[in-house]
Amino acid sequence: MTERQNESPRQSGAETIPESIPESRQLPADHPPVPAPKLGVLLVNLGSPDRAETASVRRYLAQFLSDPRVIEIPKLAWQPILRGVILRTRPAKSAKLYASIWDRERDGSPLKLITEDQASGLQARFPDCRIDYAMRYGSPAVADRLAALKDAGCERILLLPMYPQYSAATTATVVDEAHRWMAKTRWQPTMRTAAPWYDDPAYLDALEADLRTQLGALDFEPQLLLFTFHGMPKRTLELGDPYHCQCQKTARLMAERLDVATRIVFQSRFGPAEWLQPYLDEALEGLPAEGVQRVAVAAPGFTADCLETLEEIAIQGREQFEGAGGAKFAYLDCLNAKPAHLDLLETVISRELAGWRESG
Numbered sequence: 107m108t109e110r111q112n113e114s115p116r117q118s119g120a121e122t123i124p125e126s127i128p129e130s131r132q133l134p135a136d137h138p139p140v141p142a143p144k145l146g147v148l149l150v151n152l153g154s155p156d157r158a159e160t161a162s163v164r165r166y167l168a169q170f171l172s173d174p175r176v177i178e179i180p181k182l183a184w185q186p187i188l189r190g191v192i193l194r195t196r197p198a199k200s201a202k203l204y205a206s207i208w209d210r211e212r213d214g215s216p217l218k219l220i221t222e223d224q225a226s227g228l229q230a231r232f233p234d235c236r237i238d239y240a241m242r243y244g245s246p247a248v249a250d251r252l253a254a255l256k257d258a259g260c261e262r263i264l265l266l267p268m269y270p271q272y273s274a275a276t277t278a279t280v281v282d283e284a285h286r287w288m289a290k291t292r293w294q295p296t297m298r299t300a301a302p303w304y305d306d307p308a309y310l311d312a313l314e315a316d317l318r319t320q321l322g323a324l325d326f327e328p329q330l331l332l333f334t335f336h337g338m339p340k341r342t343l344e345l346g347d348p349y350h351c352q353c354q355k356t357a358r359l360m361a362e363r364l365d366v367a368t369r370i371v372f373q374s375r376f377g378p379a380e381w382l383q384p385y386l387d388e389a390l391e392g393l394p395a396e397g398v399q400r401v402a403v404a405a406p407g408f409t410a411d412c413l414e415t416l417e418e419i420a421i422q423g424r425e426q427f428e429g430a431g432g433a434k435f436a437y438l439d440c441l442n443a444k445p446a447h448l449d450l451l452e453t454v455i456s457r458e459l460a461g462w463r464e465s466g
């Protein structure tokens with residue numbers, strides 16, 4: 107083999123070398139193909155089942171809930187509960203919920219399709235990079251998309267866990283998974299991970315503009331705007347996870363920018379342990395008795411609408427509030443693939459690529 111082909115513009119086998127490439131850059135006929143070096147960006151969100159069907163949801167939940175970053179209970183104690191109880195009962199119920207939000211035309215979950223749209227929207231803004239997306243659980247798998255970026259010649263890859271607030275159960279497990287692939291890879295790309303953007307002015311600007319627009323379009327004036335974040339076991343806060351503090355900071359900085367009363371709550375409790383409080387469902391059920399008849403709910407920790415927003419908040423949350431006597435309820439959707447979100451993600455990606463694009 108000759109020296110490394112960092113500067114080689116070759117894309118494929120020796121017989122396809124264009125005439126214009128100088129002799130010194132050509133590879134011998136028996137050399138493995140070396141694509142031209144590029145920058146890659148991989149957006150990674152949580153993931154969904156491939157279909158809104160029990161078997162598919164069971165596979166997805168088995169992978170998700172076997173992750174020791176998500177369920178911090180020793181494997182020997184947890185697996186019998188997971189296999190013997192949860193995977194026997196939950197998949198059928200969750201499949202029905204997924205069916206209620208499924209995009210039938212594009213045949214996918216909102217979370218996956220919105221992430222796909224974010225990646226293609228960003229690709230148009232970064233013609234010099236290859237932008238792709240993956241799901242931490244389910245498909246497309248992180249390892250497969252990292253391998254595809256590498257095969258396309260990306261020698262430097264920016265990993266973008268799609269969570270504005272860091273938690274071990276979300277951000278860290280994306281990094282773990284990427285590094286498991288790295289550990290099996292001979293010629294590793296250089297990899298960076300984007301920092302969480304929970305207090306970044308670009309994030310707050312995007313949220314503020316979007317929430318103002320959505321609030322302004324309502325047919326009522328909310329007395330209260332609830333900021334709901336996905337919950338975490340309370341124990342994770344005691345163990346040093348910064349998630350709770352980062353959610354609090356996002357909510358406080360947003361409250362300072364908006365001229366409506368706000369409150370922070372946490373949703374999607376799982377299992378019998380105490381989770382971060384106050385809980386969304388209890389808040390919605392208690393508000394009418396406090397005299398709050400008109401409420402709006404926003405979920406600034408979700409970069410894409412998903413089961414936890416479209417079903418748990420927009421459907422169940424409304425029922426809880428109205429069932430307790432509330433009059434007006436509005437769910438404000440996530441930033442999704444809206445231009446304001448692409449602007450924010452462009453800012454984050456450009457910052458994280460600093461030094462790479464210039465030298466690339």
Ligand SMILES: C=CC1=C(C)c2cc3[nH]c(cc4nc(cc5[nH]c(cc1n2)c(C)c5CCC(=O)O)C(CCC(=O)O)=C4C)c(C)c3C=C
Nearest residue numbers: 152153154176200215217273275336338376407412413414
């Ligand atoms: C946005 C941040 C998220 C945190 C933090 C988080 C922690 C966390 N989640 C579970 C259990 C479940 N979460 C489920 C769905 C789900 N969770 C997030 C995000 C966070 N989770 C998203 C975006 C989604 C939606 C996925 C989709 O396809 O739309 C589910 C599955 C759904 C169900 O069956 O109800 C479970 C279970 C735990 C235990 C946890 C922290 C330890």
Ligand SMILES: [Fe+2]
Nearest residue numbers: 152336374414
């Ligand atoms: Fe979750």
Ligand SMILES: [Fe+2]
Nearest residue numbers: 350351352354
């Ligand atoms: Fe805190």
